[in-house]
Amino acid sequence: MxxxxxxxxxxxxxxxxxxxxxxxxxxxxxxxxxxxxxxxxxxxxxxxxxxxxxxxxxxxxxxxxGVWDAIVAERSSPYTHMQVWESVPESALHFDAADVRMPDLGAIVESxxxxxxxxxxxxxxxxxxxxxxxxxxxxxxxxxxxxxxxxxxxxxxxxxxxxxxxxxxxxxxxxxxxxRAPYAQTAIVCHVQTERPHRGTAYQRFLLEGPLALLPLADGRSSIVWSTEDAAALMALDDAKFRVALGAASQQVLGAVLETTRRVSFPLAxxxxxxxxxxxxxxxxxxxxxxxxxxxxxxxxxxxxxxxxxxxxxxxxxxxxxxxxxxxxxxxxxxxxxxxxxxxxxxxxxxRAYRLQQPAWNWLRQQGMRLAGAVAPARQLLVRRACGIDS
Ligand SMILES: Cc1cc2nc3c(=O)[nH]c(=O)nc-3n(C[C@H](O)[C@H](O)[C@H](O)COP(=O)(O)OP(=O)(O)OC[C@H]3O[C@@H](n4cnc5c(N)ncnc54)[C@H](O)[C@@H]3O)c2cc1C
The missing domain is CATH 3.50.50.60 (FAD/NAD(P)-binding domain)
Incomplete structure (x- = not known):
């Protein structure tokens, strides 16, 4: 040898x-x-x-x-705003880069x-x-x-x-x-063209079946990560029906979903x-x-x-x-x-918090969201943790 x-x-x-x-x-x-x-x-x-x-x-x-400038030169999409909500977009928590005196909250970049x-x-x-x-x-x-x-x-x-x-x-x-603990959700990933521009905002809605994220891409489209218990049924839909389902789940926060790429799915654990x-x-x-x-x-x-x-x-x-x-x-x-x-x-x-559906718990969770949104230091703390500033 x-x-x-x-x-x-x-x-x-x-x-x-x-x-x-x-x-x-x-x-x-x-x-x-x-x-x-x-x-x-x-x-x-x-x-x-x-x-x-x-x-x-x-x-x-x-x-x-020494690689960040080359990454940005190839393609990246900084986002300055985040909107997180549960039942209606009007009750959303808003996070802004200005809250933490940063130029942005992060950047969406292809792997x-x-x-x-x-x-x-x-x-x-x-x-x-x-x-x-x-x-x-x-x-x-x-x-x-x-x-x-x-x-x-x-x-x-x-x-x-x-x-x-x-x-x-x-x-x-x-x-x-x-x-190892498998989650009951599978993530569906694809890129979508929506009726309205994303304006550098990352959206996340917490649905009972799992969270749906819309992440802003440099060409104006959004990349979705839809973690859901209904993944098998959603993956089986044709594109037109999937666009309608996604529009409903996102409450048309960016208007109608006009186009979608192929979808891929990942089991989560x-x-x-x-x-x-x-x-x-x-x-x-x-x-x-x-x-x-x-x-x-x-x-x-x-x-x-x-x-x-x-x-x-x-x-x-x-x-x-x-x-x-x-x-x-x-x-x-x-x-x-x-x-x-x-x-x-x-x-x-x-x-786990979003899977528990009991009236008292739902009330507590919504109060928590409201408080986090209304109290500036709480909001700043959440943004700082999400950005890795305090970690
Ligand atoms: C749907 C979904 C969305 C996600 N979104 C985000 C996000 O927005 N932000 C975020 O931070 N993370 C996200 N993640 C997590 C992210 O994908 C992973 O954490 C990340 O890819 C892990 O990188 P890694 O280099 O550790 O492993 P991998 O990317 O899996 O790389 C492992 C490498 O090892 C090589 N390899 C394996 N076995 C061998 C062998 N025997 N010999 C030689 N080579 C080998 C493979 O070829 C591969 O290149 C997401 C995950 C999922 C499922």
Whole structure:
């Protein structure tokens, strides 16, 4: 068997989280390899159906990585206003960037635009398009973690980080247990043309069957994420009937729905790994945690993982410590588990709050909404948390 090639850190998965992490480590002078089985899509004029609400905190991280300007140059859509409501749009909570003295509340960006710019910023020698098939870990103090790739080659590293999706084959291989609770809702995603312009506003309506978000795109259309218990029936509708159903669910907040792209659907579940680290191995992004998309925070949490790992590993390396050692990795776990638990409490709590239909509870929830909207500090606090300013 030929000798394994060597690096300091191997990142498995070149999705948004893995690619940001690999670039961050590379920028700090760490010898890193990123391995992804699919590679990255070429540029295309068509809009990607996967778009994300990138928080100001994630944007700052992407700025420090030096890729934000290129992302904006390709395509992004900042939003300055958010409108959240339950029964009628007139009772909506309004959030404005001016409330927190920010130019905007975040930006809607296509997944593949971010992924492409992160990959483009990495030296070609640091990226490998290959499926990872196996991982062996030698836990001796000076041991290594060794990956076996689909072509039979091997790569050994002081640390392997798995950012290899919610299914995470490497997490499974390491036998790390996951708390998994499927939601009764499935998310339907598509882009729609509406009668009225969105004017840089992100809309979210909490329906009994699940939340519906309309996110503003740069070309004037909106991207919808409709998490609903009725997904199977809605997916089966023809376009004309789907447009009518969507218009009714959004209470025509942007007028009639005139056109829609193809629809895709994602089953939803809460997932949280029982631990993020063990000697020479760490989890990041969806491999570590998956939250309900109602707050649009999944990839933002993953960027938080990447930013924390880059800082902790760079500091440990500068101090001459073993970057694959458990003591260093536990600092990462402590920092991130608390932030993730907070976000799980918010998203899971909201999911459950809107499914409970009891008169007293409905009244309480509506009073809460009214109070949050009427009291400026409460509104500011909500916006600051949503933007990642206080996190
Ligand atoms: C409907 C919906 C809407 C959402 N909206 C938002 C939003 O508005 N804002 C937000 O922040 N988040 C949102 N999310 C969450 C977001 O999609 C995820 O959190 C994010 O994509 C996770 O990124 P990741 O890099 O961790 O994993 P992934 O994007 O899943 O990437 C994993 C990578 O690992 C690679 N891989 C897997 N196995 C192997 C292997 N064996 N060898 C080599 N490579 C491998 C894959 O090819 C892939 O590229 C939403 C999710 C859903 C379902």
């Amino acid at each position: 030929s000798a394994a090639s060597r690096c300091e850190v191997a990142v498995v998965g070149g999705g948004l989280v893995g690619a940001a992490l690999a670039l961050g480590l590379h920028r700090r002078g760490i010898d890193v390899r990123m391995i992804d089985r699919d590679g990255v899509a070429d540029s295309a004029d068509d809009y990607d159906l996967r778009v994300y609400a990138i928080s100001p905190a994630s944007r700052r991280f992407l700025q420090t990585l 593949r635009v971010i992924q492409r710019q992160l990959w483009a910023a990495l030296p070609p020698a640091a990226t490998l398009v290959q499926a990872v098939q196996d991982l062996a870990i030698d836990t001796a103090p000076d041991g290594r973690a060794t990956l076996t790739l689909a072509d039979g080659s091997r790569l050994s590293a002081a640390l392997v980080i798995a950012a290899d999706s919610a299914r995470s084959p490497l997490r499974e291989r390491r036998g790390i247990e996951v708390l 809460l997932q949280h790994a029982e631990r993020y680290v063990e000697p020479r191995f760490a989890l990041a992004g969806d491999a570590a945690h998956v939250v309900h998309p109602l707050a649009g925070q999944g990839v933002n949490l993953g960027f938080g993982d990447a930013e924390a790992l880059v800082a902790i590993l760079a500091e440990a390396r500068a101090a001459g410590r073993d970057i694959g050692g458990l003591r260093v990795l536990q600092r990462y776990q402590r920092a991130r588990r608390a932030a993730v638990q907070d976000m799980i409490a918010v998203t899971d709590g909201l999911y």
